[in-house]
Amino acid sequence: MQPVDVISGDSPVVLGVPHAGTFVPEDIRAKLNETGLKLGDTDWHVDRLYSGLLDSATMVKANFHRYVIDANRDPEGVSLYPGQNTTGLCPTTDFDGRPIYREGTEPDAQEIEARRLAWHAPYHTALAAELERVKAKHGVAILYDCHSIRSVIPYLFEGPLPDFNVGTNSGTTCDPDIEAAVASRTKTAEGYSAILNGRFKGGWTTRHYGRPAEGLHAIQMELAQKTHLATEDLPFAYDKAKADRLRFHLKDILSALETLAPTLINNASRGANHG
Numbered sequence: 001m002q003p004v005d006v007i008s009g010d011s012p013v014v015l016g017v018p019h020a021g022t023f024v025p026e027d028i029r030a031k032l033n034e035t036g037l038k039l040g041d042t043d044w045h046v047d048r049l050y051s052g053l054l055d056s057a058t059m060v061k062a063n064f065h066r067y068v069i070d071a072n073r074d075p076e077g078v079s080l081y082p083g084q085n086t087t088g089l090c091p092t093t094d095f096d097g098r099p100i101y102r103e104g105t106e107p108d109a110q111e112i113e114a115r116r117l118a119w120h121a122p123y124h125t126a127l128a129a130e131l132e133r134v135k136a137k138h139g140v141a142i143l144y145d146c147h148s149i150r151s152v153i154p155y156l157f158e159g160p161l162p163d164f165n166v167g168t169n170s171g172t173t174c175d176p177d178i179e180a181a182v183a184s185r186t187k188t189a190e191g192y193s194a195i196l197n198g199r200f201k202g203g204w205t206t207r208h209y210g211r212p213a214e215g216l217h218a219i220q221m222e223l224a225q226k227t228h229l230a231t232e233d234l235p236f237a238y239d240k241a242k243a244d245r246l247r248f249h250l251k252d253i254l255s256a257l258e259t260l261a262p263t264l265i266n267n268a269s270r271g272a273n274h275g
Contacts, residue, residue, distance in 0.1 A: 001025075001063055003122040006130060011056035012138040012261035013254055014130050016145040016205055018071035018123065019043035021063040028068055028115075036100030039065055041087075043148045044236040049228055049243055050146050054254040058134060060127045062119075067091055067100060069115040071123045072145070072203035090115060097155045127205075135215055140264045142178065142257050143209050143218040145202070150232045151224035157199045164194035165222035167202030173210025174217035175264050181256045182219055189249045192227070217264065221253075 001023045020043045029037070047061050062071045066087075073089040087093065090112040094100050101107075107115065127143075135141040151161045164186035168179045179196070186194035202210070202220040210218030225232045228243040 003062065003064055003119045004126045005061045005063060006126050007059045008130065008133070009056040009058045010137070011054055011058065011258050012134055012140055013054055013057045013142050013144055013258050014127070014134055015050055015057055015059040016127055016143055017043070017047050017050070017059060017061040018145070018205060019066050019147060020046040020061060021065055023064050024068055031101050031105035032067065033100060033102045035094055035098050036067060038234070039067065041066060041095050042236070043146070044225060044229060045238040045243075046146050046148050048238060049247065050250065053247060053251040054258060057254065058130050060123070060130055062123045064119045069112070069120045071120055072205050074204045075116055075120060095150070095153045095156055127209075131209060131216060138261060140215045140217070140261050142174070142261060143206070143216070144254065144257065145205050145218065145220040147220060148223040148225045148228070151226045161224045162193040162195045162198065163224045163227050164189070164192060165198055165200045165224075166194070166196045167200045167206060167220035167222065168197060169202045169207050169210065170197050173202055173206050173212070174219050175212050177260055177263065178217050178219055178257060181260055182221070182253055185249065185253050185256065192249070215265065
């Protein structure tokens with residue numbers, strides 16, 4: 001299994017999909033316990049959810065599961081949310097804080113580094129290359145990082161999660177016009193709830209690539225899975241009726257970003273000073 005699939009397009013919008021992959025190498029799979037083998041923390045069907053919404057958009061998708069290595073974590077292992085419960089670069093627990101490995105089989109530092117080189121690094125090499133290619137063509141690139149998560153996870157956050165969770169690391173990772181375009185559309189989407197820079201402010205990918213002054217903009221969308229799954233537990237089935245309703249709004253968001261792109265070149269300095 002290759003670490004990453006890339007669909008290259010001509011749009012200034014690049015879709016990052018770090019957590020929809022389900023591949024686990026057999027040597028790692030053999031170490032997982034029943035909880036780990038469930039692969040419950042997958043961003044189920046997110047690649048399908050966004051597929052075809054913007055015909056010319058690039059998509060960079062990690063094929064490996066986040067339990068192998070998390071493509072949206074700092075390769076140095078620095079926590080995204082210091083002082084809060086979260087999972088790290090190479091998770092040993094699930095989102096409920098339960099162990100995912102059989103006792104005594106957790107990866108050591110050497111194995112984590114090997115996994116990083118084999119999986120995490122190729123994903124980001126591909127993503128960085130596509131962003132640079134798109135920026136060279138348009139003068140600007142917009143990374144839209146696609147995520148989903150169960151709507152209720154007490155270990156990570158209190159109460160139900162809003163349907164749309166937009167993250168820009170408090171406005172630092174993209175031009176304010178991008179933030180406004182996405183946030184306004186989520187807040188006016190009938191039948192959905194939304195928040196900007198709430199529990200999810202944007203992961204390592206958003207924070208690492210979001211450099212507005214250089215023409216690289218990044219924004220994260222974390223969707224509550226109840227918006228497009230039949231159930232947020234096994235078998236994690238895609239609900240086409242729910243998904244189609246959601247896709248209408250996601251298409252509107254991506255189309256707005258594509259339309260905005262030409263105006264961002266003149267806004268670079270403003271983006272650098274924002275936040």
